[in-house]
Amino acid sequence: DGGITQSPKYLFRKEGQNVTLSCEQNLNHDAMYWYRQDPGQGLRLIYYSQIVNDFQKGDIAEGYSVSREKKESFPLTVTSAQKNPTAFYLCASSSTTSGGRETQYFGPGTRLLVL
Amino acid sequence: GENVEQHPSTLSVQEGDSAVIKCTYSDSASNYFPWYKQELGKRPQLIIDIRSNVGEKKDQRIAVTLNKTAKHFSLHITETQPEDSAVYFCAASKGGEAAGNKLTFGGGTRVLVKP
Numbered sequence: 001d002g003g004i005t006q007s008p009k010y011l012f013r014k015e016g017q018n019v020t021l022s023c024e025q026n027l028n029h030d031a032m033y034w035y036r037q038d039p040g041q042g043l044r045l046i047y048y049s050q051i052v053n054d055f056q057k058g059d060i061a062e063g064y065s066v067s068r069e070k071k072e073s074f075p076l077t078v079t080s081a082q083k084n085p086t087a088f089y090l091c092a093s094s095s096t097t098s099g100g101r102e103t104q105y106f107g108p109g110t111r112l113l114v115l
Numbered sequence: 116g117e118n119v120e121q122h123p124s125t126l127s128v129q130e131g132d133s134a135v136i137k138c139t140y141s142d143s144a145s146n147y148f149p150w151y152k153q154e155l156g157k158r159p160q161l162i163i164d165i166r167s168n169v170g171e172k173k174d175q176r177i178a179v180t181l182n183k184t185a186k187h188f189s190l191h192i193t194e195t196q197p198e199d200s201a202v203y204f205c206a207a208s209k210g211g212e213a214a215g216n217k218l219t220f221g222g223g224t225r226v227l228v229k230p
Contacts, residue, residue: 031216033218041222041223042121042204042220042221042222042223043159043204043218043220044220045218045219048217050216058217059116090158090159094216102147102149102164102208102216102218103149103161103164104149104216105161106151106158106159106160107158108157108158109157109158
């Protein structure tokens with residue numbers, strides 16, 4: 001999991017503003033994921049991508065957007081349509097080759113706060 | 116979709132005692148069950164996982180059991196130590212590229228080991 005980085009560590013958003021969270025991995029993993037974690041709760045899937053230039057909505061995609069132009073990168077944009085964005089955002093990746101392909105490794109997270 | 120329930124939500128044990136966390140899942144097609152440990156403000160770290168062709172798996176003081184018929188799996192920590200204090204999450208996945216290797220997480224169990 002040391003091969004996954006997220007930035008920034010803390011991010012402040014003003015009302016009506018779009019913000020983008022960065023996620024980069026050097027593990028040569030094909031699949032990448034974005035989760036949202038609210039205080040005292042589990043992780044909920046926002047978006048995921050199994051291959052470059054392709055991604056699918058997770059369980060709570062409304063108000064978020066992603067892109068996957070490079071294998072190493074999977075940025076998440078929190079749009080102004082997301083009315084309650086304050087949360088801890090975690091990026092993860094996994095290999096899609098055989099043998100342990102389901103195992104997801106997490107980045108250190110970005111804490112998003114609304115001003 | 117898959118639903119994973121986790122109990123208890125908090126667990127306090129005396130150092131040296133055992134801790135048991137239980138999870139149930141709803142989708143009988145799920146076949147991969149990882150457990151993650153998350154320390155305060157940190158990323159979730161995989162501690163053990165089990166696949167549906169195995170009933171039990173052990174790694175030092177940690178063991179996981181799976182009952183496919185009843186659709187539940189459990190984490191057992193023996194000889195608990197203060198460094199075991201953290202939040203533990205179970206998850207379930209159907210695996211495979213068609214399912215996107217998506218993980219559905221339980222709500223988490225906050226474990227406190229008292230010295």
